[in-house]
Each structure stands twice: as structure tokens, then as C-alpha cells.
Amino acid sequence: MIxxxxxxxxxxxxxxxxQFKRLQATLERVYAMVPFYRNKFHEAGITPSDVRALSDxxxxxxxxxxxxxxxxxxxxxxxxxxxxxxxxxxSGTTGKPTVVGYTARDIETWAExxxxxLASGGASRGDIxxxxxxxxxxxxxxxxxxxxxxxxxxxxxxxxxxxxRQIMIMKxxxxxxxxxxxxxxxxxxxxxxxxxxxxxGLHFKSGVFGAEPWSEEMRQEIERKLHLSxxxxxxxxxxxxxxxxxxxxxxxxxxxxxxxHFIAEIIDPETGEVxxxxxxxxxxxxxxxxxxxxxxxxxxxxxxxLHREPCICGRTHVRMSRVTxxxxxxxxxxxxxxxxxxIESVLMExxxxxxxxxxxxxxxxxxxxxxxxxxxxEHIFSDEVRMLQTLERKISKNIKEFLGVSAKVKLVEPxxxxxxxxxxxxxxxxRVL
Amino acid sequence: MxxxxxxxxxxxxxxxxxxxxxxxxxxxxxxxxxxxxxxxDFGILRLIVNDNDKAKEALKRNGxxxxxxxxxxxxxxxxxxxxxxxxxxxxxxxxxxxxMYAFVQQSGNNAVIIFRFDNLEEAVKILTQNGIKVxxxxxxxxx
Numbered sequence: 001m002i003x004x005x006x007x008x009x010x011x012x013x014x015x016x017x018x019q020f021k022r023l024q025a026t027l028e029r030v031y032a033m034v035p036f037y038r039n040k041f042h043e044a045g046i047t048p049s050d051v052r053a054l055s056d057x058x059x060x061x062x063x064x065x066x067x068x069x070x071x072x073x074x075x076x077x078x079x080x081x082x083x084x085x086x087x088x089x090x091s092g093t094t095g096k097p098t099v100v101g102y103t104a105r106d107i108e109t110w111a112e113x114x115x116x117x118l119a120s121g122g123a124s125r126g127d128i129x130x131x132x133x134x135x136x137x138x139x140x141x142x143x144x145x146x147x148x149x150x151x152x153x154x155x156x157x158x159x160x161x162x163x164x165r166q167i168m169i170m171k172x173x174x175x176x177x178x179x180x181x182x183x184x185x186x187x188x189x190x191x192x193x194x195x196x197x198x199x200x201g202l203h204f205k206s207g208v209f210g211a212e213p214w215s216e217e218m219r220q221e222i223e224r225k226l227h228l229s230x231x232x233x234x235x236x237x238x239x240x241x242x243x244x245x246x247x248x249x250x251x252x253x254x255x256x257x258x259x260x261h262f263i264a265e266i267i268d269p270e271t272g273e274v275x276x277x278x279x280x281x282x283x284x285x286x287x288x289x290x291x292x293x294x295x296x297x298x299x300x301x302x303x304x305x306l307h308r309e310p311c312i313c314g315r316t317h318v319r320m321s322r323v324t325x326x327x328x329x330x331x332x333x334x335x336x337x338x339x340x341x342x343i344e345s346v347l348m349e350x351x352x353x354x355x356x357x358x359x360x361x362x363x364x365x366x367x368x369x370x371x372x373x374x375x376x377x378e379h380i381f382s383d384e385v386r387m388l389q390t391l392e393r394k395i396s397k398n399i400k401e402f403l404g405v406s407a408k409v410k411l412v413e414p415x416x417x418x419x420x421x422x423x424x425x426x427x428x429x430x431r432v433l
Numbered sequence: 434m435x436x437x438x439x440x441x442x443x444x445x446x447x448x449x450x451x452x453x454x455x456x457x458x459x460x461x462x463x464x465x466x467x468x469x470x471x472x473x474d475f476g477i478l479r480l481i482v483n484d485n486d487k488a489k490e491a492l493k494r495n496g497x498x499x500x501x502x503x504x505x506x507x508x509x510x511x512x513x514x515x516x517x518x519x520x521x522x523x524x525x526x527x528x529x530x531x532x533m534y535a536f537v538q539q540s541g542n543n544a545v546i547i548f549r550f551d552n553l554e555e556a557v558k559i560l561t562q563n564g565i566k567v568x569x570x571x572x573x574x575x576x
Contacts, residue, residue, distance in 0.1 A: 376442045376475075376498050383440035383479055383502045383549070384531055385470045410474050413444050415496045 003119035003151065004112070007260045008315045015316060018260055020054050022288035027051055027060075030294050033078040036071055037296060057263060057286065058274045062297045065098065068238065073099040079292050089137045090237045090337055097137070100237050101292035107146065109289055113243035113258050114147020120256065120313075121231040122206035122249040123177045125152035130175035130204075132184060133211065134160040134335065139241030140211050144179045147243060153177070160184065160335075163191045170202050178207035181335040182214040182222060182230070186366035189225040204228040206249060210235070210242060212332040213323050219252075232322055238298055239285045245320055251312050254319030261289045264318060265297070266306050269327040280305045282327050283320065301328045329427060331361060333368045336405045340426040343372060343407075346398045352379030353395070358417045363431040370407040372399065375414045434557050435503040436547065436570040437485050442498040443469075443476040453478060453492065460491035465576065466547055468534035479534070481506075481547060483574045503553055506536065506573050508543040508566040516546065519565055526559040528552065536573075545573070 002008050010018075027048035030037040040061045041047060051057065068076060073096075077084065085104050089097035102110065123129060129148045133140030141159055148155035156175055158166055166188060169175075178185065185207060192199055204226060210233035222230045234255050235242035244262060245255035257264045262285050266275045269282040283300045287293075303325045306318050331338045340359055347353045356375035361368060374395065382388055392409040399407045418425045443449045450469070457464060466481040482488045485501070492499045509515045523530060529551050536545035545568060550556040560567055 378498055378500065381440070381442050381498045381500045383438070383477055383500055385472060385477060388475065388477070389472065411442070411444075412475075413442060413449075413496070414498055416444065 001119045001122075001124050002314065003116040008116060008256075008317060010260070010316055012316055015259055016054055019263055019288060022260075023054065023057065023263065023286065024048065024051065026286070026288050026290075026294050027296070030078055030296060034076060034294075036067065036076060054263070057265070057297070060297050062272065062284065062299050063295055064299050065238075065301070068098045069096060072096050074101070076295075077101050077292055078294050079103055084292050086142075088139045088142075088237050088241065090139070098238060103291040106290055106292050109261060110143060110240055110243060111146035111150040113240065113261065114143050115150040116147075116258065117233055117243045117246035118144070118147050118151050118153065118177065118179075118208060120246045120248045120315075121177070121208035121233070122229060123148070123151060123153055123208075127151075127153040127177050127205075128173065128175040128203075129153050129155045129177045129179060130158060130166075130170060130173075131155055132158050132160055132166060132178070132180035132188070133242075138335070139235070139237045140181075140335065143235070143241040143243060144208075163188060164195065167192045167195055167197050170204075171197060174203045176203050176205050178204050178209075178226070178228065180207075180209065181211045182209040182218055183212065183334065183363065183366050183368060185209055185222050185226060185230070186218070189222070190365055199226045199228075202227075206231065208233050208246070211335045213325070215322075234320065234323065236300060236302075238293075238295060239287060239300070240290070244285070248311065248313035248315060253311075254307050254321050256311070256313075256315045256317040256319055259317045262287055264306060264320065266304065267299075269299075269301075269303075275305075277306050277308050280321075280324075283323075301326050301330065303327060331359065331427065331429065333361060333370050333405050336403065338370070338403060338405055342403055343399060346402050347374065347395065350395065350398065352377070354379070356414070356417055358426060358428065360428045361431055368431065370405060371410055372396075372407045373410050373412045373417060375417060376411045377414060434505070434561075434567050434569055435553060436481060436506045436568070436573050438502050438504045438547070438549075439480050439482065439485055439489055439492075440500045440502060441478040441480070441492060442500075443478055445471060445474055445476055449476075450478065452495075453497070456491050456495050456497075457482065457488055460487055462488040462491065465574065466534065466536040466545075468532070468547075470532065479532075479549075481536070481573065485574075502549065505548045505550060505553060505557055505560070506568040506570075507546050507548060507560060508568060509546050511542055511544045515544070519546070519560070522559060522563045522565065523556065526555075528556045528559060536576075545576075 044061045083103045084101040086102040089099045131144045135141030206229040231247040233246045235244040245257040265284040266281040275281045283302045302323045304320045354377045358373040360371040395409045463483040470477045531549040533548045
């Protein structure tokens with residue numbers, strides 16, 4: 001089902017006219033309201049009036065995660081705090097998270113885009129949506145929630161965790177649409193099996209899965225084990241949250257980007273040059289309707305490509321291929337963004353611990369397992385087992401508190417963490433998606 | 434009245450212990466006593482050797498993390514109740530034993546046990562007060 005027929009199937013020409021009008025308005029506003037953008041535009045020798053066509057977008061400077069950090073927490077907001085009705089945050093590369101804000105109209109826009117996304121994934125009024133994305137600072141839970149209500153569906157705000165209880169609720173409440181991360185979907189399938197519950201006997205039609213990269217093989221596995229049709233959803237809090245792009249259940253071949261609200265580009269991550277359709281590179285987004293937290297040419301670090309061929313579903317919006325990787329070292333562990341540098345900060349705050357560590361990520365029973373290997377130097381070594389075990393627990397606890405992700409800490413001998421050309425190999429990701 | 438013990442951090446994987454013994458053997462160090470405490474992930478090897486400095490230096494040069502701790506060597510009567518007598522004295526005095534292990538050689542008709550205490554001074558005082566023989570490091574290394 002197409003939720004907003006007018007906008008989602010708008011002819012390209014009309015769509016691009018709207019994009020340009022909205023882009024101009026956004027540029028005028030950030031130039032006037034956000035010192036960061038004004039300075040950046042000055043440095044580049046550009047004013048908003050220099051952008052005379054959509055194709056002039058590439059002249060504007062990029063915005064990076066570092067820029068957001070430098071303006072922590074509210075420096076990038078383009079409205080007074082009086083007008084901000086919601087704040088979300090995602091992990092930053094070190095201690096501080098990336099903070100984003102929403103006006104009442106932004107929340108309305110987000111709900112509209114999530115209603116479109118859920119409809120695109122097969123949901124409609126009358127469906128019961130089992131929303132197992134985490135509720136909180138993370139945008140997943142509340143993003144889906146507002147969209148589900150906007151669509152007129154019934155939403156079960158179950159959030160993440162407590163898997164056995166989730167299975168019971170699935171049996172009793174009879175939800176028809178599942179929303180969660182793809183790895184959690186598979187985990188639900190396994191726990192159900194252990195409990196003797198067959199997904200075939202449940203009532204799911206489809207699922208909208210995202211917040212972490214996954215593969216076509218994983219989709220097939222989810223569809224086979226959970227007896228539902230699985231679509232991919234994409235979003236990031238810096239741009240909006242979930243709902244920036246979503247697959248249609250008709251084609252399941254690329255995610256339609258909500259182009260009446262965002263302009264997407266693919267660039268060469270090395271040179272910053274814009275790449276043509278069908279070329280793989282880094283995704284860059286410009287928001288063109290957001291009020292509280294507009295963003296211009298944001299480098300997502302996600303690798304994808306754009307396709308403009310018409311889609312069988314009738315939507316005219318450009319499609320991005322599923323994200324296949326990152327241009328930085330960010331890991332997504334159980335839906336939580338983790339940068340190795342964050343783990344390093346945790347370790348460095350502990351007395352005597354040296355920054356010789358390595359992250360090993362495995363997937364067991366479809367749940368991500370993070371092991372942090374830490375080399376034991378003389379300052380933390382003890383002849384007593386108890387002391388070393390206490391240290392392991394303390395590191396683990398600090399990581400959990402600081403990053404919100406569970407990690408097993410494993411102490412290792414010095415110099416056992418592989419160093420290539422003097423640079424330690426910080427991440428070993430053994431997950432097969 | 435104390436004995437110096439060196440401890441070595443070992444990962445629980447094949448060949449690590451023999452690597453330590455190889456290094457010590459090549460450095461001409463003689464092991465007098467040892468104990469290995471292990472968990473599922475790692476182990477701690479504790480050693481009493483005839484030359485601490487030489488052993489420590491050789492192990493560190495080969496990349497091991499090495500620690501030094503003071504422990505107490507106690508003569509234990511080699512007959513039923515010999516060890517119990519000592520432990521009972523410590524228990525009565527409320528002295529906590531972190532860990533203990535046996536020495537490989539005997540001193541006369543007695544066995545030697547190595548003790549690691551929380552409070553070494555206090556433990557030695559109580560042991561000697563109760564007529565238990567504590568062996569000094571210098572004697573032990575050459576035993």
C-alpha cells in the first residue's frame with residue numbers, strides 16, 4: 001500500500017521542483033540561524049543565493065560527525081529551545097553522544113515518513129504492530145511507534161529484551177507486523193523454537209527490519225524461519241531516525257528514499273566527488289524540511305549506491321541499495337553504534353590499564369557477542385586470580401554503563417594483539433551477515 | 434623472614450607453560466617450587482626460583498608480564514596433622530590465607546609449604562610465636 005500517493009508517486013520533474021524550493025528555504029534558514037553553517041559557507045565563499053539549481057548542491061561543504069561533536073549538545077539546532085519538543089541521541093565516536101532535536105512539526109514529518117515506511121512494508125490500518133526496537137534515546141522505538149499510530153495501526157510498545165515474554169505476547173496479542181533489528185528477529189525465531197512455539201502458527205504477515213546492516217541471505221533466513229515477508233528500513237538520527245528510506249514489499253529491491261524530505265548523493269569517500277547513479281560510494285544526505293535539526297550534506301559513512309530506474313510499486317523516489325559497509329571503523333552491535341575509540345576511552349579512564357585492546361565480534365544464536373581483549377601489563381597484573389577477575393568485571397561494567405552494550409572482557413598476554421605496521425588491528429568482526 | 438615469588442600471566446592456550454620453562458631453562462634458572470592458578474581464560478603461574486632477577490629479566494625480555502610478591506615458606510611436620518596444626522594456628526588468629534602450595538624439596542624430615550598472606554608481617558609473627566619454623570628466602574633459594 002502507498003500511504004501518500006501524491007508525494008510518493010510524484011513525477012520526477014515536480015518532485016525536483018519541490019526539492020529545490022525546500023532546499024533553498026533550508027539553506028536560507030541554516031545560514032541565518034546556525035553559526036556553524038554560516039561560517040562553513042563563508043569559508044567556501046558561498047551564500048545560499050549562489051545555489052540556483054539542485055545540481056549546485058555539490059558546491060556546498062560537507063557536514064561530518066566531528067562537526068556535530070564540536071557543536072555538542074545544541075549548537076546545530078536551528079530553532080530556539082522553546083520550539084524543541086523532543087531530543088534524541090546516538091553514540092558519538094568518543095565520550096559524547098550526537099544530540100538531535102525535533103520541533104512538533106518535525107515529529108509530525110517523522111510520523112508521516114514512518115507511516116509511509118510501515119505501509120511500504122505491508123502494514124495498514126487494522127494491523128497490530130509488535131515494535132521490538134528499543135525505546136529511549138535511540139530513535140528506533142519511538143520512530144516506529146509514532147508512525148504506527150499515524151498509520152492507524154495498533155502498536156505494542158514492547159521495546160527490546162525479555163524475549164520469552166515477547167513470544168508469549170506474540171501468541172496472545174496476535175500481532176501481524178514485526179519491527180526490530182534483523183538479528184533480533186532471528187533470535188526471536190530461535191527462542192520461539194526452544195519454547196515450542198511455531199511462527200507458522202502466529203499471525204505475522206511482514207516485518208520491517210533495520211538499524212544494522214544485513215544481507216539478502218539473512219532476509220531469506222528470516223522469511224523462512226519466521227514465515228513473514230521481510231523488508232529493509234534505513235535511517236539515522238542525524239538525518240531523522242528510521243524512515244529516511246525503506247524497501248517496498250512489492251519489489252524488495254533497494255530502499256526508496258523519501259525524496260520530498262531528503263536529497264541523497266553518493267560521493268567518493270576519498271575525494272568527496274559526487275558519483276553517478278549505480279556507482280558505489282558514501283551516502284550523503286541533506287534534509288530539506290527539518291526545522292530543529294536541519295543538516296546539509298551529512299556524510300553518513302555508510303556505503304551504498306543509488307538507482308533511478310522506475311520501480312514496479314509505482315513510487316518515483318530514488319532507491320538506495322542495502323548498506324554494505326562503512327567508511328570508518330564503527331561497529332553496530334545489537335543495534336548499538338560502537339566505535340573502538342569509545343572502548344579506548346573507557347579503558348584509559350581505568351588506572352593502570354594500557355590502551356592495548358582489541359574488539360572481537362561474533363554472532364552466536366543470532367545475537368552479537370562483543371569480546372574486548374585487553375593486554376595485561378605490569379600495572380594491572382596480580383598474583384591473585386580474584387584481583388584479575390575483579391578487573392575483568394569492572395571493565396565490563398564500565399563499558400556497559402558508558403556504551404550501553406554488554407561485553408565480555410578477556411585478559412591476554414602483552415603483545416598478543418596483532419600489530420600490523422605498528423598499528424594495532426582493533427577490530428575482528430567474525431559475523432557472517 | 435620472607436621469600437620472593439615471581440608470578441607470570443599466561444593465556445589459557447597450548448604451549449604457554451612450556452614457553453616459560455624453556456626460557457627459564459635457557460637462562461639457567463632452577464625452579465624450586467611452582468603453582469598454577471587457572472580460570473577458563475587465563476592462568477597465573479607462581480614460581481620460587483634460585484635466581485629471581487635472572488628469571489624475571491629473561492621472562493620480561495620474552496614479552497611476559499611478570500610480577501613479584503613476598504610469600505612465606507613454612508616447615509611442616511611430615512606426619513598426619515602437620516599441616517592442620519599450622520592452619521589451625523592461623524585460623525585461631527584470624528589470619529587469611531590467599532593461597533598456598535607445596536615446595537618440591539624437604540627440609541630434613543619436614544615438608545615446606547609456601548603461603549601467600551594478606552598481612553605477611555602479622556602472619557609471620559603469629560607463626561613464630563607458636564613455634565612454627567619460618568624459612569628465610571636466602572636459605573630456600575639454595576635448598
